[in-house]
Every structure is written in C-alpha cells, then in structure tokens.
Amino acid sequence: MKVGFIGLGNVGGKLSGSLLRNGIDLTVHDLNRELMADFAKRGAKTAQDPAQLMRDCDAVITCLPSPAASDTVMQQMLPEIKEGKIWMEMSTTDEAEVRRLGGLVLAAGGAAVDCPVSGGCHRADTGNISIFAGCDRATFDRIAPLLKTMGRRILHTGDLGSASILKVVTNYLATANLISCCEALVTAKAAGMDLNTTYEAMKISSGTSFVHETESQVILNGSRNISFTMDLVKKDAGLFQDVADRNNVPLEISPMLVKIFADGIERYGERCYSPDIIRRLEEATGLDILAPGFPAEMSDDEPEELGYEVIPQGSAQTQAAEWSDYGA
Incomplete structure (x- = not known):
C-alpha cells in the first residue's frame, strides 16, 4: 500500500517516521519545506500538494493543528478521491467536523477513518503510542497494518467520529x-x-x-x-x-x-x-517547584513492538473468546 502523510510537526513527524522506519512506501507533504527535505534524505518521496498525494497514494493520513487546516487540505484532495482511496484523519479534531469531511470522502467513493493518537510524543516517536480508530469494520481491517506500525495499542471505537470523541474525552x-x-x-x-x-x-x-x-x-x-x-x-x-x-x-x-x-x-x-x-x-x-534528578524531556525506553488490537471488556469478541477457552 502506498501511503501519503500530510503534517510533519511534533506528532505527525514521529508517526510518519515510524512508517518510514518500518519500510512503508511513504510520500510526505508539509508547508515547511525543510521538514519535507529531511524526510526525503531519509528515503521518503515528497509531493508538491495534497491533491498529488491523494492521486498517487492508496491511503492519505492527515495530522494537522486545527479543523480548519484539515478542511483546507480536504478541499484540495477531494477531486482525487475515488473508490479504493482512504483518508485517515489523525488530527485531534471535532467529531462533527470529521463526520462532515468524512461524508465528502464517502460520497466520492472513498473510505474515511478518524484515528487520533494518545500517549505522548515520546511514544509516538517509538511506535508505541495508542491509537483510536473510528470507521466501519472492513475499513479498519484494511488499515490495521498501518495502525499497528505507528502504534502499539489499537482500539476500534465504532463508527466514523467516535474516535475523535474519545480522544477529546481522554x-x-x-x-x-x-x-x-x-x-x-x-x-x-x-x-x-x-x-x-x-x-x-x-x-x-x-x-x-x-x-x-x-x-x-x-x-x-x-x-x-x-x-x-x-x-x-x-x-x-x-x-x-x-x-x-x-x-x-x-x-x-x-x-x-x-x-x-x-x-x-x-x-x-x-x-x-x-x-x-x-x-x-x-x-x-513565591515558590519554585523544582527538584534535582528529573529529565528535561521524556523518552520511551520500551522497545518498539508490533501493535495489537485492544478488545473492549465485555464486548461480543471478548465473550466469544471466553466461551472458546471454556470449551477448550
């Protein structure tokens, strides 16, 4: 699968770095040309604009600072969306807005997912962050390998928009x-x-x-x-x-x-x-809240591991597994 990534900032740069590090065919785009040049040196392809990225890739991931930025990017990508294309929104955004934009993608024949992350930039850097994913189950199964490359604990939260609700809750x-x-x-x-x-x-x-x-x-x-x-x-x-x-x-x-x-x-x-x-x-x-021996930045000392799907407690899937174990 050819993957595009738009937004190479604090979080996006680390998530896309995990894709690149693990051999995914990656093309990137960002308004900051220096960030794009750095990814090109590391082996990624670059796109001049979001439209080219959607045209050339099977799945395009956006990780942007605001709903307005996501809307701007989507308007550029929309003419290139057709059956088989996937939009994955990893920004922290409004669930009503992601459903609106996702509706445009679905109407054009594509698939849409909101899949924000949680767990800190230090874990995004090592591929050990948690990821929520809101979409139909068939789409989730298609993108699961990508999610398991970028994160460790992957939770399918339900329909499009559900992941964004849970992201702002957490x-x-x-x-x-x-x-x-x-x-x-x-x-x-x-x-x-x-x-x-x-x-x-x-x-x-x-x-x-x-x-x-x-x-x-x-x-x-x-x-x-x-x-x-x-x-x-x-x-x-x-x-x-x-x-x-x-x-x-x-x-x-x-x-x-x-x-x-x-x-x-x-x-x-x-x-x-x-x-x-x-x-x-x-x-x-008038107090200084300082103490010796603490780090200036957080780092993840856990080794990078392939991600796995988290099954909600009490769900039909966990109950089926429990009955299977009982029968065994």
Missing part, C-alpha cells in the same frame, strides 16, 4: 490531571515537603497517573517540555466542552480548565509548554 482527563498535579506539588512544597519524596509518594499511591509519571518530571526539572503547548490544550478543552454542550451535559470542572488555560495563554503566550501552567501557582506563592 485529553480532558489528562488536562484535569495536569492541573491537579500542579496543585498537589505546590501544596506539598508550601507545607515543607521535599519534592523528590513527594513525587515518589504520588507515584506509588492511588494518586498516580500517566500524567504524573511523565509531566510532573519535566515540571520538576524546570524545562516543562512535553512537546505540547497551551494553545493546543485550549483547543482540545474547547472541543471536549463542545461535545458536552451538544449532548446537554452540565459540566462543572471543564469550564474551569478552559478559564485556567486562557489565563495561562494571556500571561505566558499560546506557544508556552502546557506544564508551565504551574507558573500561575509559583507566582502566587
């Missing part, structure tokens, strides 16, 4: 957890606790989480570099709030998170790393 949880970790670290410091000891207490307790075990480390280092910026948090939090509003869910914590990051952007700029939101509390208390 990003909301990560954002809430980041704010709670910031508050916990500052409160511990204010109470006279050693921050190295505090980190370990949080890690080995019921209070631990993926966010604590990654982002708290770069907070304590002082770099706050998680390759994710405040403007992206604000965008994702807004997408989650939109899902809740469309479904008449009266959220209480979500609006507070949106407000906190809007304030962080006003103070420090939209391209400031998201864990630097702790500066609001550092400034309010």
Whole structure:
C-alpha cells in the first residue's frame, strides 16, 4: 500500500517516521519545506500538494493543528478521491467536523477513518503510542497494518467520529490531571515537603497517573517540555466542552480548565509548554517547584513492538473468546 502523510510537526513527524522506519512506501507533504527535505534524505518521496498525494497514494493520513487546516487540505484532495482511496484523519479534531469531511470522502467513493493518537510524543516517536480508530469494520481491517506500525495499542471505537470523541474525552482527563498535579506539588512544597519524596509518594499511591509519571518530571526539572503547548490544550478543552454542550451535559470542572488555560495563554503566550501552567501557582506563592534528578524531556525506553488490537471488556469478541477457552 502506498501511503501519503500530510503534517510533519511534533506528532505527525514521529508517526510518519515510524512508517518510514518500518519500510512503508511513504510520500510526505508539509508547508515547511525543510521538514519535507529531511524526510526525503531519509528515503521518503515528497509531493508538491495534497491533491498529488491523494492521486498517487492508496491511503492519505492527515495530522494537522486545527479543523480548519484539515478542511483546507480536504478541499484540495477531494477531486482525487475515488473508490479504493482512504483518508485517515489523525488530527485531534471535532467529531462533527470529521463526520462532515468524512461524508465528502464517502460520497466520492472513498473510505474515511478518524484515528487520533494518545500517549505522548515520546511514544509516538517509538511506535508505541495508542491509537483510536473510528470507521466501519472492513475499513479498519484494511488499515490495521498501518495502525499497528505507528502504534502499539489499537482500539476500534465504532463508527466514523467516535474516535475523535474519545480522544477529546481522554485529553480532558489528562488536562484535569495536569492541573491537579500542579496543585498537589505546590501544596506539598508550601507545607515543607521535599519534592523528590513527594513525587515518589504520588507515584506509588492511588494518586498516580500517566500524567504524573511523565509531566510532573519535566515540571520538576524546570524545562516543562512535553512537546505540547497551551494553545493546543485550549483547543482540545474547547472541543471536549463542545461535545458536552451538544449532548446537554452540565459540566462543572471543564469550564474551569478552559478559564485556567486562557489565563495561562494571556500571561505566558499560546506557544508556552502546557506544564508551565504551574507558573500561575509559583507566582502566587513565591515558590519554585523544582527538584534535582528529573529529565528535561521524556523518552520511551520500551522497545518498539508490533501493535495489537485492544478488545473492549465485555464486548461480543471478548465473550466469544471466553466461551472458546471454556470449551477448550
């Protein structure tokens, strides 16, 4: 299968790098010509525009910063979409918008998938990130080898758009957890606790989480570099709030998170790393939340492995497997 990839930024560059590293026939496109040149040096082909990419490839993956960017790219690709072509949207985007754009692809005879990732840029770099995929089962089976090359845990979430809902749900949880970790670290410091000891207490307790075990480390280092910026948090939090509003869910914590990051952007700029939101509390208390021995950036020390499909607990597939084991 010939694969095209549009968007070679923090996440897209790493996901497409996994495809290239594992021998996939890859053609790339990005507005940044230097990024394209780097991929060309590593063996990828390059396309001048999204239309050429869709014309020349069987599947085209987009990993872009906003729904508006995805729409712009889709308008260029659409005349080249026909039966057999696949569009895979790996951007974090609005589920209503991905269904609208996917509907255009389906009407042209192609197949559409929303397949955002979760687990941090350091895992995207090693092919060990998790991927959600929303599409019909037949399409999922066609693209599964690509997903298992870019990620480790692959979850078929249901119809087109379902993966985007779950992506913003999980990003909301990560954002809430980041704010709670910031508050916990500052409160511990204010109470006279050693921050190295505090980190370990949080890690080995019921209070631990993926966010604590990654982002708290770069907070304590002082770099706050998680390759994710405040403007992206604000965008994702807004997408989650939109899902809740469309479904008449009266959220209480979500609006507070949106407000906190809007304030962080006003103070420090939209391209400031998201864990630097702790500066609001550092400034309010006069405390520096720093400790020795923590890395400036996260790295994935797990070996790259071929991905596998995650089967939801209680699903018909898991029940069939359980009955098969019982019969054996």
